[in-house]
Amino acid sequence: MRSITFEATAWGGHMAGQHVDIRLTADNGYQAQRSYSIASPAGRGPHVELTVERVSSGEVSEFLTEELRAGDAIELRGPIGGYFTWNPSISSPLMLIAGGSGVVPLMSMLRTRYQLGSKLPARLLYSSRSAEDIIYRDELDRLVANRDGFYSYEAKYEAGGSTHIVPAAIDEDLAARLQMLGLSAHRLLGLRDYSRSDFIVTRDNRPYLLEVNSLPGLTPVSLVPDACAAIGIGFEALIERLVGYALARAELRDAVA
DSSP: OEEEEEEOTTOOOBOBTOEEEEEEEOTTSOEEEEEEEBOSOSBSOSEEEEEEOOOTTOHHHHIIIIIOOTTOOOEEEEEEOSSSOBOTTOOSOEEEEEEGGGGHHHHHHHHHHHHTTOOOOEEEEEEOSSGGGOTTHHHHHHHHHTTSSEEOHHHHHSTTSOOOOSSOSSOHHHHHHHHHHHHHHHHHTTOOSOOEEEEEEOTTOOEEEEEEESSOOOSTTOHHHHHHHHTTOOHHHHHHHHHHHHHHHHHHHHHHO
């Protein structure tokens, strides 16, 4: 994996999410062309950054990651694409999903957001083979540490990474409706003891059930302990209650047997 910055003097600017075509021409006239997403933030500056993953036997990627040197001239065409883009005028929160090198155009969006000082909520769901394979890992950690609304794995699972607002800042009628829906989902799925239902609510108070976690965490940064504490059930009392449920089932099973 290699990030390369090109100086494109005639660059007219790009939007976050666009890509370029790179064409290589051999001495014998043979040409190879590939498309690469732009990683740099949107703007009109002359510098265009691409992040290239080396593909085995890939004519263009092998050249860009292994042979390209500072000062080399490259034929670059773009920017291209206008459907998968983001600009600051869009007021909806950012929900970005990527795997592997697919994070590159999303990084352009996050960099644009950061450069503009936007506080628009943003989440990145990123799949990688291992922690070591995460592209831009250090930069993503810095974005999280900035605490400007960017939500990541570290923000969710590390102490101090996020704040739980319990109870939620919604009206009582909506809260009661969500509780009823959560309980209904719990019963319909045949769950026991406890579960956590995650909802998203539209601006007109229309709820959508995203998922039901049948075994939510009980760590110091988990949501369930905070939710129980808000209704007066401390952590020790919660554990005692769950253990009591399990023992009662065991006794009933023994009695039936």
